[in-house]
Amino acid sequence: MIQAAITSIGLQLLHFMVALASAPLLVGSTRFAKSRLQGRRGASPIQPYRDLLRLMRKETVLAHDASWIFRITPYLVFALMAAAAGMVPMFALDLPLASIGDLIAIVALLATARFFQALAGLDIGTAFGGMGASRDALIGSLAEPAVLMVAFAVALVAGTTALPAIVRFVLSGGVGVEVSLALALIALVIVAIAENGRIPVDNPATHLELTMVHEAMVLEYSGRDLALIEAAQMLKLLVFVSLIASLFAPWGLAVAADGFDFAELLGGMAVFVLHLLAAALLIAVFEVSVAKMRVFRVVEFLGAAFILAVLAVVFRFVTDVS
């Protein structure tokens, strides 16, 4: 009994460490693959680690008008992202944290982080911060209904909103080639692109451009605060990638129901690395092949995600009657 508790806590700690360690690598290898595809040499995939270290060592500069919201936001956002990352299966199933929060709880954690980030953007009172916050709120208000509909579609197929149970259901082969799941996958990918500020919606590589969203919001942060916010953003990408991977391609994850099985854990890790590499490559290929869209077209882009998710629910309803 006690040993089981210890192993599950150990698994959760290992999970946290793997998540924190691999999030910068995901971003770094995405940038690396992208610059190679564009014919540049590109920074090495471990550059984000160096960036984070450098920011950590630098002094934090606070604006005169910064209130407590501005000061606590980096810690809060990072903590919320870490909590969300703790619930999503990456290399092993049955995390102890996963039992206290389902898909909807993960959506709520991400939404809370977004809320505080937007507040902090407004808090300083600069024009860029306010603009970024308002655009981020626009994207969020469109992305969240879509991601909730995706959660409902998946939950209707699997009969539960708890993530481990859904993954188990998919692993058991209970679903064939399901239309609802295909539609939900496309919708979730669109939402993930928008939520992470990847290219057709926002450009993560620019710092001073009128069209930027996330970078505009965090423009006033520096030093350790900025490092935390960047790390949270990297974790967010990791959360979405592993959410998509564990919902739609969970084969090979370690099912650690009965204690540690070392070989199985290693296999899960290998699958996890494979997922990350595939995600980095896919994101890079997608980003070099599309152009950034106008901010006002984002509404239609995310509207399409919402409609796909609604269709997924409708199709599930059709199938369910039979």
Next chain:
Amino acid sequence: MFATLAYDLSHMTGAMVLLAGFAVLYQRRLLGVLRAFACQAVAVAVAAAWQAYSQEAPHLYVTAAIALLLKGIAAPVALDRIVRRLDIHRTVETAVGIGATMLAGVGLVVLAVLLVLPVTISSAALTRETLAVALSVVLIGFLIMITRRNAITQVVGFMSLENGLVLAAVGVKGMPLVVEMSVAFSLLIAFILFGIFFFRIRELFDTLDLQSIESFRGERR
């Protein structure tokens, strides 16, 4: 898992057709509309071919070939040339905004599902779903014709409506090929007539926007 594969795949191809219908609605550029329509026709061809294989009905392969050659390749290429020749590939003139039409499309899908399910409650699940999807595709074809003012998009709407009919036809067992052929050829004739009309309308009004025709009473300009 593989016992339901036939069912799942026909369900999937039907959904692809419907999705391509939404893609037509989503496009802002005329050439994008044509490309999305070509995707829909290819999806219909795949659906027909899959039905031919799973129902062991070889004549459906002919349907698939007609869909692929006529609507997947010939019609989009011809329309593409017309669009380029008339130099109207800029934007789609919409009567209602794109977001609103997409929402209306979802409403139509729900309507189709609600209509078909009670009527066909006694038939097999596959037939029921195919009919629901096909009816949605037909309704979305209507929606394209209603909400897009350009004559080319009207033709695309008309042909995607016909795609829905083909989808319904291949989903039901025992549909004779004659019906299929006659539908396909009447479509071809309609398409040629439309092509002639494009140039006549253009000659008379200098535009393909059908709104300027609505108030036309026959007087010469």
